[in-house]
Amino acid sequence: MAKELWEGNAAIAEAAIRAGVEAYFGYPITPQTEVLEHFSHRMLEEGRVFLQAESELASINMVYGAACAGARVMTSSSSPGISLMQEGLSYIACSEVPVVIGNIMRGGPGLGNIAPSQGDYLQAVKTTGHGDFHMIVLAPGNIQEAIDLIVLAFDLADKYRTIAMILADGSLGQMMEPAEMPPMRPVRPASERAAWALTGAKGRQPNIITSLYLVEEEMEQVNLRLQAKLKEIAANEVRWKEYETDDAEVLLVAFGTVGRICQTVVREARRKGLRVGLLRPITVWPFPSARLAELSRQVRAMLAVEMSAGQMVEDVRLAVEGRCPVHFYGRMGGIIPLPDEILPQVERL
Amino acid sequence: MIEIPADMELVYKRPESLTLAHTHYCPGCTHGIIHRLIAEVLDELGVRERTIGIAPVGCSVLAYYYFNVDMAEAAHGRAPAMATGLKRVSPDKVVFTYQGDGDLAAIGTNEIIHAANRGELFTTIFVNNAIYGMTGGQMAPTTLPGQVSTSSPQGRDVRIAGYPLHVAEMIGGLAGAAYITRQAVLDVRGIRRTRKAIKTAFRTQIEGLGFSLVEIISTCPTNWHMGPLEALKWAGENMVPYYPLGDTKVTDQVRALMEEK
Numbered sequence: 001m002a003k004e005l006w007e008g009n010a011a012i013a014e015a016a017i018r019a020g021v022e023a024y025f026g027y028p029i030t031p032q033t034e035v036l037e038h039f040s041h042r043m044l045e046e047g048r049v050f051l052q053a054e055s056e057l058a059s060i061n062m063v064y065g066a067a068c069a070g071a072r073v074m075t076s077s078s079s080p081g082i083s084l085m086q087e088g089l090s091y092i093a094c095s096e097v098p099v100v101i102g103n104i105m106r107g108g109p110g111l112g113n114i115a116p117s118q119g120d121y122l123q124a125v126k127t128t129g130h131g132d133f134h135m136i137v138l139a140p141g142n143i144q145e146a147i148d149l150i151v152l153a154f155d156l157a158d159k160y161r162t163i164a165m166i167l168a169d170g171s172l173g174q175m176m177e178p179a180e181m182p183p184m185r186p187v188r189p190a191s192e193r194a195a196w197a198l199t200g201a202k203g204r205q206p207n208i209i210t211s212l213y214l215v216e217e218e219m220e221q222v223n224l225r226l227q228a229k230l231k232e233i234a235a236n237e238v239r240w241k242e243y244e245t246d247d248a249e250v251l252l253v254a255f256g257t258v259g260r261i262c263q264t265v266v267r268e269a270r271r272k273g274l275r276v277g278l279l280r281p282i283t284v285w286p287f288p289s290a291r292l293a294e295l296s297r298q299v300r301a302m303l304a305v306e307m308s309a310g311q312m313v314e315d316v317r318l319a320v321e322g323r324c325p326v327h328f329y330g331r332m333g334g335i336i337p338l339p340d341e342i343l344p345q346v347e348r349l
Numbered sequence: 350m351i352e353i354p355a356d357m358e359l360v361y362k363r364p365e366s367l368t369l370a371h372t373h374y375c376p377g378c379t380h381g382i383i384h385r386l387i388a389e390v391l392d393e394l395g396v397r398e399r400t401i402g403i404a405p406v407g408c409s410v411l412a413y414y415y416f417n418v419d420m421a422e423a424a425h426g427r428a429p430a431m432a433t434g435l436k437r438v439s440p441d442k443v444v445f446t447y448q449g450d451g452d453l454a455a456i457g458t459n460e461i462i463h464a465a466n467r468g469e470l471f472t473t474i475f476v477n478n479a480i481y482g483m484t485g486g487q488m489a490p491t492t493l494p495g496q497v498s499t500s501s502p503q504g505r506d507v508r509i510a511g512y513p514l515h516v517a518e519m520i521g522g523l524a525g526a527a528y529i530t531r532q533a534v535l536d537v538r539g540i541r542r543t544r545k546a547i548k549t550a551f552r553t554q555i556e557g558l559g560f561s562l563v564e565i566i567s568t569c570p571t572n573w574h575m576g577p578l579e580a581l582k583w584a585g586e587n588m589v590p591y592y593p594l595g596d597t598k599v600t601d602q603v604r605a606l607m608e609e610k
Contacts, residue, residue, distance in 0.1 A: 022438055023434065023437060023438050025434060049437045049438055051433070051437060053430070053463075054459060054460070054463035055459060057427070057430070057459070057460075058427075058430040058433075058459070058460055058463065059430075061423065061424065061427040061430035061431050061434065061460070062430050062431070062433050062434030062437075063434060064421075064423075064427075064430075064431055064434065065403070065421070065430065065431030065432060065433060065434030065435035065436075066434035066435060066437065066438045067434075068421045068431070068434075068435055069401070069434075069435045069438045069439045069442075071438035071439075073434070073438070087424055088424060088427070091423075091424050095421075095422075190438075190439070190441075198401045198419040198420070198421060198435065198439075199401075199419065199439070199442075200398050200399040200400065200401065200418075200419055200442055201397070201398055201417065201418055201419050202398035202399065203398075206368075206413075206416075206417055206418055206419050206420065207419045207420075208413045208414075208419075208420050208421070208422075209420075209421040209422065210404075210413060210421065210422035211422060212410060212411075212422055
């Protein structure tokens with residue numbers, strides 16, 4: 001297919017439709033409302049399920065119910081709405097049903113504002129809800145990548161019976177750029193839903209989907225199973241991109257929109273003769289820790305750049321284990337750091 | 350299976366829609382009766398193999414062990430949202446939520462109102478025993494004025510705690526609701542009427558007529574600190590006058606259904 005001009009939010013919705021999503025449940029919140037709006041007309045056209053819920057709390061539980069039925073399903077929101085969904089995400093994680101969720105992050109804390117932010121990193125990768133679990137968290141750096149990662153998110157969610165989140169900031173949701181949509185995949189027929197799904201106990205024992213295990217030993221076994229799965233995901237699904245790292249002496253680490261901006265910083269630094277490289281995590285959980293550990297033996301210093309007070313930088317430091325200094329530069333409040341303010345930070349190192 | 354002698358007829362058996370599990374319910378609790386009524390109706394309608402239930406948080410949290418159908422466990426109060434998602438992607442299935450008064454009328458009020466108002470095609474069985482049973486007898490949204498609980502030790506003071514919620518009347522006022530009724534399982538007559546109401550509710554769903562809910566006045570001997578018989582009597586004398594029995598919404602289509610033989 002040819003490239004077309006796509007707005008990020010609409011592209012995410014359309015890519016999910018191409019990936020065979022059967023149902024979308026959501027609630028309006030800026031700056032992701034266009035995801036919901038795109039679904040609202042396209043799902044009708046495709047004869048699939050679209051429902052505007054009464055709250056994000058309801059959205060995530062509608063998603064939970066549809067996922068229990070074995071349907072390919074997603075929701076999306078922005079920061080405050082994701083906070084409301086945290087209860088449901090914890091239940092879904094324990095119940096091991098596949099779900100895709102988009103977070104188009106905005107400024108916080110609290111009601112914050114509607115400008116781009118990466119302030120939900122820790123929530124996405126570490127504190128998604130109560131109990132021990134992680135989601136697969138994919139962080140696109142441009143609209144084409146957002147499209148590709150949505151398709152991947154559905155496949156990973158299905159494969160591991162887990163939650164896969166697309167973590168993008170408001171600017172990625174709102175901007176437009178040329179991108180190519182994948183071909184339309186057929187929707188999985190209801191008759192081909194998974195054996196564990198709730199489809200009616202016809203000719204078999206009833207299926208039960210629960211996150212309640214009152215016996216301690218059983219609850220521990222469930223946790224051990226979840227942890228084993230997370231370990232498998234961490235071993236197989238780490239994704240990242242590198243730019244000019246072969247001879248880098250200073251390494252920038254940044255994800256999403258900031259990762260893209262840092263490509264410009266690398267180019268400008270190289271023009272000035274500085275050996276600067278960039279590692280841009282695509283999966284922020286699992287995090288490319290092993291590769292960062294390798295690079296920490298090569299570079300003189302690292303600089304994590306984020307639209308937050310410094311969240312991902314904690315994971316960089318954990319990966320580096322003190323082998324090289326890890327510096328941080330960030331902006332908050334919905335302000336996007338620009339190359340000409342990042343470059344001096346690099347030059348200082 | 351026990352062989353039935355040729356000259357005898359089987360007149361009473363465990364419904365196929367119940368499992369063989371022993372329930373964890375307290376002696377005298379009416380959940381067992383209500384479970385059985387639902388199971389009998391599912392059997393009678395021949396829909397067990399395409400029924401999916403959603404269990405709540407509260408005393409009936411383990412209901413999925415007792416119904417011989419596919420079931421999911423919801424977060425506290427969220428069963429109507431889960432049922433909405435499930436039914437929307439499985440329109441040929443029969444879906445029900447089983448919820449208590451804390452689950453449905455406190456933490457889950459938002460979800461039940463909007464599901465009902467959308468006319469979602471699932472059935473809610475709402476068990477109202479005016480107390481939080483599982484957590485040990487705290488005040489519920491349906492606890493009567495003056496009723497003592499572990500969190501209203503002087504009796505519910507409506508000046509502080511507000512008034513008990515009339516769920517059947519509230520939901521009955523919504524456009525998407527097709528069949529809303531309040532029944533009680535305090536005596537044989539009430540149990541038979543409740544069974545009939547549950548059947549009408551499931552038929553309302555199966556015929557695609559709109560949202561259906563059966564509120565059932567129930568007892569909690571343990572947390573009311575009464576014997577089972579005393580509890581039944583107390584509910585009849587105190588709850589039924591406050592929560593009048595009967596239908597609060599019957600659409601014309603449901604009325605026609607009820608009048609069918």
